[in-house]
Amino acid sequence: MKDEYEMIFKAVIEGDVEGVDKLVRDALNGGAKSGDILNQGLIRAMDEVGNRFERGDFFVPEMLISAKAMKTGLAILRPYLVEAGVASVGRVIIGTIKGDLHDIGKNLVTMMLEGGGFEVIDLGTDVAPEKFASAVREYSPDIVGMSALLTTTMVQMKNAIEAIDDLGLRDQVKVIIGGAPVTQGYAEKIGADGYAPDAIKAVNLAKSILRSTG
Amino acid sequence: MLFKQLLEYSQPKLRVLSEDQKNALHSASLDVLQRTGISVQSEVTRKRLADAGCQIDADRIKIPERLIEWSLSQCPKHVVLCDRDGNPAMALEGRNCYFGTGSDTPFVIDIDSGLHRSAVIEDIENVSRLTDALHNLDFLMCMGIASDVPAQISDLYHFQAMVSNTNKPIVFTAWNSSNLEAIVRMAEAVAGSLENLIRNPFIALYSEPIAPLIHSQLGCEKLEVICRLGLPVVYTPGLITGASSPVSYAGAIVVANAEILSGLLITQLIHPGTPVIAGGGGMMTMDMHSMIASYGAPEFMLDWCSLREMGAYYGLPVFGFAGVSDAHIFDQQAGIEGALWVLLSALAGGNLIHDVGYLESGLTTSYEMIVAMDETIGLVKRFMEGVLVSDDTLALNTIASVGPGGHFLTERHTLDHFRENWRPDVFCHSNRANWEGAGASSLGDKALQKARKIISTHTPVPLTEHVIAGIETILKEARAQLDGID
DSSP: OHHHHHHHHHHTTTTTTHHHHHHHHHHHTTTHHHHHHIIIIIIIHHHHHOOOOOOTOOHHHHHHHHHHHHHHHHHHHHHHHHHHHHOOSOEEEEEBTOOOOOOOOHHHHHHHHHHHTTEEEESSSSOOHOOOOHHHHHHHHSSSEOSSSOHHHHHHHHHHHHHHHHTGGGGGGGGEOOOOOOOOHHHHHOOOOOOOOOOOOHHHHHHHHHHOOO | TTTTGOOEEOOOOOOOOHHHHHHHHHHHHIIIIIIEEEOOOOHHHHHHHHHOOOOOEETEEOHHHHHHHHHHHSSOEEEEOOOSSSSSEEEESOOOOOOEEEEOOEEEEOTTTOOOOOOHHEEEEEHHHHHHOOTTTOOOOBBBBOSSSOOOGHHHHHHHHHHHOOSOOOEEEOOOOOHHHHHHHHHHHHHHHHSHHHHHHOEEEEEBTTTTTTHHHHHHHHHHHHHHOOOOEOOOOOOEEEEBOOSSHHHHHHHHHHHHHHHHHHHHHHHHHEEEEEEEEEEEEEOHHHHHHHHSSSHHHHHHHHHHHHHHHHHHEEEESSSBOOSSSSSSHHHHHHEEEEHHHHHHHHSSEEEEEEEEEOOOOOTHHHHHHHHHHHHHHHTTTTTEESHHHHHHHHHHHOOOOOOOOOOOHHHHHGGSOOOOSSSOOOOOHHHHHHHHOOOOHHHHHHHHHHHOOOOOOOOOOOHHHHHHHHHHHHHHHHHHHO
């Protein structure tokens, strides 16, 4: 393993955002391949962060700050990766459903997805079903993620899936949902493609959904 | 430095008696000691009390106030118990809380079969190892009475099992003064010398008067042995309110307090300065239907909190209760009563808090209960840290930089402090899906698994070969003596 990848690996684990920024630029300037920086530096580091979380050595704040470092590095690499033809992990649009201003859960999922190498477009809170649908048309994401904390707003998730369907885009995108009152049963009932009980599981779910669709 | 003047650390506290009430309870206790008197069944101790100025009235000993004042001026207010290596482990004073197991339950719930059966020496070894490993338990009592060793000297076997399996301080019981002498010799072997043991004691004897108001022959003889050496002793009442004391709170407290003060006098007359954990004690409530001595009764809880305050009123180290229940198995009731006691004893400020793991009003030991209560104690210890108000904890700069609608998850301040939060080990803090995914285990299942794992994997620091042989020799002598008697 080259020293520069090892240093990026360490900086991501330590959540050193500025360090990752500099190290990734230096590596590119030094002629390193963007795909190698991604796989041997950033992704390997996030795998290790995930392992530490599983073991109970790392907790949510440490994971998120590593995810932030990962996202910083990935943003620098992205144009180079596109040029080199390295496929992106996936694109997700995400939002808290209409009528709901609670966004801690949605933000957690966003940050974890970014840590997992996803490109995430955050539509924010109080997002109307039609807005989810038009964003699908505009951004062509692989996945739409919807969040709700309130049982009164949960029903809007079904409306959003219908709005996406109305534009004829339902078969081009996977819909995953989450939030405290949401269950696997509810996801099945409204025709979503998946449900995850927490942000870590959401990343696993997003990855497995994309693997199964190829 | 905007809020420098607010720098403050405040600990949660519970108070149940007013100053006036404590004064009245003290006066009433003196009245009992002077007018009713106490029964002292040992001739030696009776003579000691008479020589000191007590009035002997047939079998009654009547104690003047000045002797109580004298004994309160003699007993140490600062009592330290050490670990087996002689390092200070518990400062029994103020509101310092230390938790440990109980002693002498005839039964246990079998760790493998879940069946109720007589305790055996292996249980005492197991509980000792478990206590050694559990982070929130500070000291050890033997839990069971072993049924598979000679009954007359089972206390010696208990001590051997305990001292061989933990480095933590040990509070022990002894059946009589000669067994007590043998146990002290075992402790002496561990400490290297009697001098070392006295200077840095890792043991304390537990003994008690007999309610109401009796200091028994056996009890006095044990006090003679332990106090003459100046080794620490717990000598606190164990009464059953409504039966061996008045049923009312105040009357029960007065009987218990009179036993405490007269017991303290006996210890200080034997050897002024003997460290005695004399405050607190058991005031179990008689259930007037089932006739059990209830540990889960609210009356016992309030009685004990009151007695703790009387102990603090005199500046005495206080003996307490936690993690104890009337339930017969580790069930919801066991968890509720056990946890209430943990919180109460900490809020009230008991010092040497025992009986963690008791079920069935102290007749049965439960491994699950010990583990679940260790977890509860961890939670309560965190709660008892109280609120620290400082510039750093006020976090004004962080609040300003996040602003409305942002989040604190990746702030430096969060990263610096979130690990101060308590984390459960066997309690469930996961969401339903993850809990189901992990096998949907109940607390009892998880506590039992943890107990089994510790007992099968934890290795306490062993005693040296020399010490092990020394202890074995003392046991052999006791066995030989026993055979001689038979």
